Amino acid sequence: MGQKNLFFAHSGGVTSVVNTIAAAVLDAAQEQAQIGRVYAGKNGIIGAIKEELIDVYQESETQRQWLYHTPASAFGSCRYKLDPQNTQVFSRILEVFKAHNIGYFLYNGGNDSQDTTHKIWQMSTQLGYPLRCIGIPKTVDNDLAHTDVCPGFGSVAKYVAISTKEASLDVASMAETSTKVFILEVMGRHAGWITAAAGLAATNPAEGPHILLFPEVAFDKTAFISRVQTCIKQYGHCVVVASEGLQDSQGHFLSQAGTKDAFGHQQLGGVAPYLAQLTTESLGVKNHWAVADYLQRSARHISAYHDVEQAKALGKSAVQAVLDGKSGIMMTIDRLQDTPYKWQIGEAPLASVANMEKKLPAHFITEDKMHITEAARRYLSPLIQGESYPPYLENGLPCYATLRNVLVDKKLPTSAVV
Amino acid sequence: MGQKNLFFAHSGGVTSVVNTIAAAVLDAAQEQAQIGRVYAGKNGIIGAIKEELIDVYQESETQRQWLYHTPASAFGSCRYKLDPQNTQVFSRILEVFKAHNIGYFLYNGGNDSQDTTHKIWQMSTQLGYPLRCIGIPKTVDNDLAHTDVCPGFGSVAKYVAISTKEASLDVASMAETSTKVFILEVMGRHAGWITAAAGLAATNPAEGPHILLFPEVAFDKTAFISRVQTCIKQYGHCVVVASEGLQDSQGHFLSQAGTKDAFGHQQLGGVAPYLAQLTTESLGVKNHWAVADYLQRSARHISAYHDVEQAKALGKSAVQAVLDGKSGIMMTIDRLQDTPYKWQIGEAPLASVANMEKKLPAHFITEDKMHITEAARRYLSPLIQGESYPPYLENGLPCYATLRNVLVDKKLPTSAVV
Numbered sequence: 001m002g003q004k005n006l007f008f009a010h011s012g013g014v015t016s017v018v019n020t021i022a023a024a025v026l027d028a029a030q031e032q033a034q035i036g037r038v039y040a041g042k043n044g045i046i047g048a049i050k051e052e053l054i055d056v057y058q059e060s061e062t063q064r065q066w067l068y069h070t071p072a073s074a075f076g077s078c079r080y081k082l083d084p085q086n087t088q089v090f091s092r093i094l095e096v097f098k099a100h101n102i103g104y105f106l107y108n109g110g111n112d113s114q115d116t117t118h119k120i121w122q123m124s125t126q127l128g129y130p131l132r133c134i135g136i137p138k139t140v141d142n143d144l145a146h147t148d149v150c151p152g153f154g155s156v157a158k159y160v161a162i163s164t165k166e167a168s169l170d171v172a173s174m175a176e177t178s179t180k181v182f183i184l185e186v187m188g189r190h191a192g193w194i195t196a197a198a199g200l201a202a203t204n205p206a207e208g209p210h211i212l213l214f215p216e217v218a219f220d221k222t223a224f225i226s227r228v229q230t231c232i233k234q235y236g237h238c239v240v241v242a243s244e245g246l247q248d249s250q251g252h253f254l255s256q257a258g259t260k261d262a263f264g265h266q267q268l269g270g271v272a273p274y275l276a277q278l279t280t281e282s283l284g285v286k287n288h289w290a291v292a293d294y295l296q297r298s299a300r301h302i303s304a305y306h307d308v309e310q311a312k313a314l315g316k317s318a319v320q321a322v323l324d325g326k327s328g329i330m331m332t333i334d335r336l337q338d339t340p341y342k343w344q345i346g347e348a349p350l351a352s353v354a355n356m357e358k359k360l361p362a363h364f365i366t367e368d369k370m371h372i373t374e375a376a377r378r379y380l381s382p383l384i385q386g387e388s389y390p391p392y393l394e395n396g397l398p399c400y401a402t403l404r405n406v407l408v409d410k411k412l413p414t415s416a417v418v
Numbered sequence: 419m420g421q422k423n424l425f426f427a428h429s430g431g432v433t434s435v436v437n438t439i440a441a442a443v444l445d446a447a448q449e450q451a452q453i454g455r456v457y458a459g460k461n462g463i464i465g466a467i468k469e470e471l472i473d474v475y476q477e478s479e480t481q482r483q484w485l486y487h488t489p490a491s492a493f494g495s496c497r498y499k500l501d502p503q504n505t506q507v508f509s510r511i512l513e514v515f516k517a518h519n520i521g522y523f524l525y526n527g528g529n530d531s532q533d534t535t536h537k538i539w540q541m542s543t544q545l546g547y548p549l550r551c552i553g554i555p556k557t558v559d560n561d562l563a564h565t566d567v568c569p570g571f572g573s574v575a576k577y578v579a580i581s582t583k584e585a586s587l588d589v590a591s592m593a594e595t596s597t598k599v600f601i602l603e604v605m606g607r608h609a610g611w612i613t614a615a616a617g618l619a620a621t622n623p624a625e626g627p628h629i630l631l632f633p634e635v636a637f638d639k640t641a642f643i644s645r646v647q648t649c650i651k652q653y654g655h656c657v658v659v660a661s662e663g664l665q666d667s668q669g670h671f672l673s674q675a676g677t678k679d680a681f682g683h684q685q686l687g688g689v690a691p692y693l694a695q696l697t698t699e700s701l702g703v704k705n706h707w708a709v710a711d712y713l714q715r716s717a718r719h720i721s722a723y724h725d726v727e728q729a730k731a732l733g734k735s736a737v738q739a740v741l742d743g744k745s746g747i748m749m750t751i752d753r754l755q756d757t758p759y760k761w762q763i764g765e766a767p768l769a770s771v772a773n774m775e776k777k778l779p780a781h782f783i784t785e786d787k788m789h790i791t792e793a794a795r796r797y798l799s800p801l802i803q804g805e806s807y808p809p810y811l812e813n814g815l816p817c818y819a820t821l822r823n824v825l826v827d828k829k830l831p832t833s834a835v836v
Contacts, residue, residue: 014591043594072587078595158814165815166716169490173432176461177496182712273688290711298584302719384814396576396802397583
């Protein structure tokens with residue numbers, strides 16, 4: 001189809017390797033005669049709608065190399081769900097693509113984003129606009145179907161496992177005269193993959209974490225308190241890792257458990273402080289709690305080796321896929337074996353990926369619902385093996401890219417769509 | 419004074435390098451003919467009172483090597499302030515020391531602990547029991563007088579600066595359509611050193627953190643909200659790092675700002691959730707918040723190079739000090755120059771260190787009270803230069819020691835003191 005330009009964008013919550021994917025796409029595309037310019041969407045798909053296209057080749061070679069190990073999205077991402085009924089917005093995107101001779105669309109995101117890619121592909125086919133559309137998986141939540149793992153998850157899993165190990169050693173040191181319970185709140189609102197990864201820190205029952213609270217398991221106050229008490233008795237302390245999405249048996253989030261501030265306003269979230277208070281009220285022991293929040297998903301300083309390598313491979317293979325004439329697929333990571341860990345790049349039709357949610361399977365959770373099984377360890381353990389460190393500046397901070405993000409000249413009038 | 423045994427103990431909140439100090443003491447002492455056995459106190463000074471002495475040479479060579487890069491205290495620490503009026507407890511300690519032929523006492527701790535070392539030294543002199551007492555500094559809070567820096571602080575400073583940098587990139591990515599304010603709560607109840615270290619992540623005003631809230635500065639709600647608003651306007655987002663010890667103008671901790679749960683109970687701590695709620699109520703923007711808690715002080719996976727080297731040097735020099743006949747002093751880190759960073763081991767009389775608290779000096783805080791000055795950067799920057807990584811196991815977790823902690827046989831009847 002002659003030389004066409006490529007449009008790449010990030011979507012949804014970022015990870016520590018979405019820029020790695022971007023950097024790999026840029027490098028792979030630059031080598032190909034079939035591909036002209038590469039444009040990144042400023043703030044994700046919004047960049048396409050607003051015709052805000054970043055000319056990625058205006059960045060210096062150093063910054064482009066640093067992009068490989070810079071967390072979050074250097075081009076900006078967005079939380080913006082395209083309404084499938086709103087054909088206007090899809091038409092606008094295709095109009096912008098046409099104006100900039102874009103023939104390749106690579107979209108890096110989670111469930112919603114794969115759905116968007118699918119819709120744009122369908123629409124381009126309907127309207128007879130030649131566009132090759134490839135989805136690239138992403139999400140720390142690890143909840144995408146058809147890929148063995150989502151880029152970003154391995155690194156957050158490693159960070160959370162190490163941090164849980166370190167905090168467990170800390171509370172064990174202090175337990176005789178001070179803190180006896182430590183609670184760490186991690187991400188994963190609907191799926192307990194990150195919570196499960198924390199479980200890797202315990203290589204025997206005496207080691208923390210002693211209790212994992214998954215969003216897939218309704219919170220049982222009595223069972224929880226009883227288990228905390230047992231742990232304190234047996235090990236002198238108790239380490240708990242809880243999902244931010246923990247719910248009671250009625251399906252209400254514990255983070256909205258009815259706490260109100262002095263003005264009577266609903267108190268904002270925090271499963272960890274809720275559990276900490278519950279523990280203190282029930283058992284009268286001193287606790288500490290932490291909420292990892294963005295720290296976990298942006299912790300590029302301790303990314304997992306395979307996660308970074310998979311991110312590079314996905315970026316590269318997505319470019320190869322469009323050159324091979326493929327479209328309407330999402331690239332995937334397929335596991336070949338657990339030990340030693342082997343994987344390869346695969347693909348799945350977008351139609352089968354979009355809007356599906358992969359929860360933690362029941363056989364990954366122990367019978368008492370508070371820890372992970374051997375099957376879970378077999379799946380999770382390879383993902384945190386190996387360390388991928390960023391280089392550092394002399395000032396002690398990592399070499400993280402700061403892009404200029406130069407926009408290409410607009411060719412269309414401003415749209416009323418966004 | 420013939421061959422005598424050495425007693426070493428940790429005290430107070432742990433850091434990621436207290437075990438490094440311990441490992442260095444063990445190795446240095448083992449080489450000396452003047453020193454017999456080395457005993458570590460189980461759970462700090464409580465080990466001396468209860469006559470629970472750990473025979474450190476019963477650990478394997480591998481575990482002792484791993485101790486150099488294991489966070490927290492492998493022997494246990496304690497929060498236990500010895501009442502200076504309670505001569506019974508001091509007598510008991512000396513009685514245990516005498517029973518086990520202990521002639522050298524090395525105590526690794528903060529302000530209170532240096533006071534304890536001082537008291538034990540005075541008491542031993544009074545009672546004519548020959549005991550050489552050396553204090554070794556420690557505390558992530560960096561609030562000890564007479565030492566340029568406290569071991570443990572450099573590593574928490576590096577972790578907090580990097581984490582703030584990473585989370586800042588995250589929120590900057592999301593700000594167009596989602597999170598506009600990110601708040602990180604860090605340790606340092608009375609001194610703002612850790613909060614100040616987070617400031618190193620910003621190398622220009624556009625980069626986060628945009629606002630630092632120090633415990634030395636009374637919280638000004640109006641000025642804070644106004645500054646958040648300006649940052650959102652100028653940079654599209656705002657990153658705040660706040661000390662857990664933030665207080666209002668009446669000296670009340672914000673973490674006890676009167677929030678109550680559904681049962682009317684006082685809501686437990688959390689400056690970050692308090693500020694997050696305040697921001698949302700005032701400006702109606704989406705926020706995220708994190709509480710680093712134990713994660714920051716145990717983050718040995720990204721310790722600062724000089725912090726680890728200083729910990730080793732302090733352990734070694736404390737042993738040398740007792741061999742040189744010194745007593746009643748605390749080993750210190752003396753800074754020789756900022757760039758390139760040079761330091762040496764020094765000493766200060768325990769009497770001058772004990773119970774003093776080194777707060778962030780006024781000239782380290784900018785005029786608007788919300789960031790750090792160039793003087794602060796000159797002091798802080800060298801401390802986070804260089805990375806000290808632990809080795810890793812094949813399972814992806816760091817090689818952290820698990821000691822057997824074998825106690826030596828008791829020689830005294832149980833005491834009623836503890």
